[in-house]
Amino acid sequence: MSTQASEYQEHLELIREIPYFSALSLEAQKVLAYLCVREHFPEGEAVFSTGDIDSSAYYIISGNLEILTDNQEKPIGKFGPGDFIGALSLIGDSKRLFTVKATEDTLCIRLTKDKFNKVREQFPEITNKFMLVAVEAVNNWEKRFIKNLVPECSGCLSTLGLTLI
Template sequence: MNSNTEKNESGEFSEFQVNLNLLRDIDFFSGLPLDALKVFAYLCTQEVFMPGQYLFHQNDDDGSAYYVISGTTTLCYAEETGEAEVRDYREETFFGSLSILTNMHRLFSLKAKTEVRCMVISRQKFQKAIGQFPGLMPRIIKTIANRITRWEKQFILDHAGNWPDCRDHIGISLI
């Protein structure tokens, strides 16, 4: 039996195997070699957040990335008048790729709307693993650049009829 099909005594896949399979499907990690993915899978943990519990808070530098395995989260933005709910995210959403690369404060808060199970990796663990595979950084940077470009292309398509309102807000791919 290979590591891709190993199950525990109760017939379920181990947390390591679940993490490995999830990492293969996350754009940020999917192009990385199997040896590196195995290290990341080992370093990831799974955490459960109850409704109303925050995964991270606006202005915090929690240094973690989250992949929503199950449940629904709500992205929130604190304003002077209170907290505004921006939008919901469901399963198969990955947050925090920039947070595991460098120190950065969150622009939003993310809270569990329902019970949420996430796969989590900290900046410290991510950077420790990258130290074992220094050749990965160019691939990761390319993945992030491609993601930014795809996002901006989609933004342009979504707002094509509203150029006067949004033209001052495009150009992120120029950074």
């Protein structure tokens, strides 16, 4: 089996695991898998930086990434194998609020907004399924935020209500 065919098969298996794409038809998943590209990030390299308009989503195959803000020295979070980041950039343009940097050699598959839109044209049902998962992700995020809320953080309370949008 050629390397290209092997990578395509691995992409298809990974696409089928990503909640945003797992409920799609096999045909739609195959097209997405074909359109994804592998991207390697050496240790210390930024996947994207604060202020970038990066219209790509990334699935981490191996390695680890850290989340940084401009006003924090320490990372505020991390991503690792199996994490899918940047999904909302596939459906809208906005500046990245964080810098995401590799803490070790990291291999991802990348899907761009342009390629995702081509698949949406061919399989219009993708939009509704994608949005349902996005709403669920936002709701789950806010639940975790409320659960982990530090009572002394009065400013944090004013940021609640994301699910009210």
